[in-house]
Amino acid sequence: MTDVRSRRVAVVADSLLVPLLPELQARGFGAIQLPPEGLEPAVAAEWVEQVAEHVAEFVRNDYEVVLAGDAVHDAALVAALDALGVSPLPQYAIQPPSTSKLTPET
């Protein structure tokens, strides 16, 4: 059985998940979703905590893990990771739009 995992994971803000999915897929990043806005604070905190536990396991096993955040839960994630002895994640570099899309249509 062939395993084709990318060993690349992006922790993604809920607001960015749908727009970024095609790009993440093309670049071979699996995604871990951060909580959506509007959840009860305790529920959102618990969601972030379990995300941090997943992240810690990937980091421990030398997967590449990055953050595509929107600032809503970034600080909470940093704190949850710190509690597990994991450093803040590097930022995911969102790809600029293709230059062809910047060319006026004629």
Add this chain to the structure above:
Amino acid sequence: MARVAFIAHCMLNQNAKVEGGAARPAVWEPVLDLLREHGYVIRQMPCPELAFGGARRFWGVREQFDTPLYRRHCRRLAKLVAAVMAQHVKAGDDLVVIGVDSSPTMGIDFIPSAEHWAGKPDIGDDDSRLVPGDGIFLGELRAELAARGLPMPRATGIRHWFPHYDPDEERRRLEELLEPGDRIRPDD
């Protein structure tokens, strides 16, 4: 009213699969494409096996995972998922669950079983059987929802590791799931 799909973690992150189980580099596109086509909001559930057994866990069957401690772990995560579901139900949203029918944890209708698996991890060829039943997390989620007075949303499981996997059958089954059904409400 929104349509909301609670999906197994690995639909969005194939890296969470047990080693040997990632059929795609990153995401399981057949499900995500359908969710987009049908206008579903995505809610990714945690991966209980990754969180408990780690990224380098061995394959397992129901008989190995079904311990009180693993159930407590799954119940903890199920409480989180149920709390999120409860908010959607309160908002009148339409919910579905998509699991993995070859998983002892995330199975919806089928789970792997092998009463003789134990000890030294050199079982050789996979001689487990897929038997009817729900995974341990799904069972705990069902119990947690019941404790909150919420029924289990309609659900199905991905079967891409079945010996005679039929992508067309799966697509039809998923499309049937994603069509609007009876909304779940706390007083149903």
